Amino acid sequence: xxxxxxxxxxxxxxxxxxxxxxxxxxxxxxxxxxxxxxxxxxxxxxxxxxxxxxxxxxxxxxxxxxxxxxxxxxxxxxxxxxxxxxxxxxxxxxxxxxxxxxxxxxxxxxxxxxxxxxxxxxxxxxxxxxxxxxxxxxxxxxxxxxxxxxxxxxxxxxxxxxxxxxxxxxxxxxxxxxxxxxxxxxxxxxxxxxxxxxxxxxxxxxxxxxxxxxxxxxxxxxxxxxxxxxxxxxxxxxxxxxxxxxxxxxxxxxxxxxxxxxxxxxxxxxxxxxxxxxxxxxxxxxxxxxxxxxxxxxxxxxxxxxxxxxxxxxxxxxxxxxxxxxxxxxxxxxxxxxxxxxxxxxxxxxxxxxxxxxxxxxxx
Numbered sequence: 001x002x003x004x005x006x007x008x009x010x011x012x013x014x015x016x017x018x019x020x021x022x023x024x025x026x027x028x029x030x031x032x033x034x035x036x037x038x039x040x041x042x043x044x045x046x047x048x049x050x051x052x053x054x055x056x057x058x059x060x061x062x063x064x065x066x067x068x069x070x071x072x073x074x075x076x077x078x079x080x081x082x083x084x085x086x087x088x089x090x091x092x093x094x095x096x097x098x099x100x101x102x103x104x105x106x107x108x109x110x111x112x113x114x115x116x117x118x119x120x121x122x123x124x125x126x127x128x129x130x131x132x133x134x135x136x137x138x139x140x141x142x143x144x145x146x147x148x149x150x151x152x153x154x155x156x157x158x159x160x161x162x163x164x165x166x167x168x169x170x171x172x173x174x175x176x177x178x179x180x181x182x183x184x185x186x187x188x189x190x191x192x193x194x195x196x197x198x199x200x201x202x203x204x205x206x207x208x209x210x211x212x213x214x215x216x217x218x219x220x221x222x223x224x225x226x227x228x229x230x231x232x233x234x235x236x237x238x239x240x241x242x243x244x245x246x247x248x249x250x251x252x253x254x255x256x257x258x259x260x261x262x263x264x265x266x267x268x269x270x271x272x273x274x275x276x277x278x279x280x281x282x283x284x285x286x287x288x289x290x291x292x293x294x295x296x297x298x299x300x301x302x303x304x305x306x307x308x309x310x311x312x313x314x315x316x317x318x319x320x321x322x323x324x325x326x327x328x329x330x331x332x333x334x335x336x337x338x339x340x341x342x343x344x345x346x347x348x349x350x351x352x353x354x355x356x357x358x359x360x361x362x363x364x
Contacts, residue, residue, distance in 0.1 A: 034081070047063040119156050138172040199235075210242050231247075274314060281322045330360060
């Protein structure tokens, strides 16, 4: 009799332990047995059916409201686990994207980035996706996966870097991983060198190379700063207008002293070309804006911006880009230049100049 009771207790213990593991979903590991909360499942299923997962779809609005309410409901202890398991168990891109979108925007916490198993789930989902011009599934998954670019899990980080470098990885997902790279992710072993290599790779899609050049200026480490600075200077010689433009902007964001003279020279050469004018104007504006930096003579950038602003070989719409550099310079000189543009009444120039002048006058 005692043996039977003991056996029954063991069996009950095993059953209860199994139930606990199933309900917890393995703390972020894929659990085939786990079932999503029915209410959440309904919201995700309907959201996934939206042709475009945005506010144009009623199901999106309901999912936004419903999932944010669930995130505040203390009884919904396994909401995040449900959503990551939803990605792991998904057999369709739209459903994966629906779960990822909910995690990105509606659950109200980022603690899940500490869980490498969650990151692995998202990485595997992205690797399954193939680029489709009409689909933004890869973008949504890439946006979520970018949170693990700063993971302490070296194995996962190595796998993410491998996916980032792989030209077969869904393009929009790769671009999101690039776009959301930061000073913190550059501090992790390998990412900066990987991105520099991608920028230099002429077999890479120009869109990808431009994306890389668009974020490298975020570096803060002195050695990395110099490496990126030299890369941008190298790209000022490139034949692609978009890559030259990205390099100009990058040097402007960095307020590169080493690159300043070359930037001015390049703007002088291409600044009145509509293919370069926008990037040239942003570069000058970035150099001028904010705190002054030793080695940067803002008067030179201002004078060049004024010259391009008055270059009638460039259509007014494109010349107007230089107005922001004038405004950032500020003071009486800027006000006088802007006042003349306003007085000219020139189409596509007068209105933005008037607005810039008003902002300067409001500052006093």
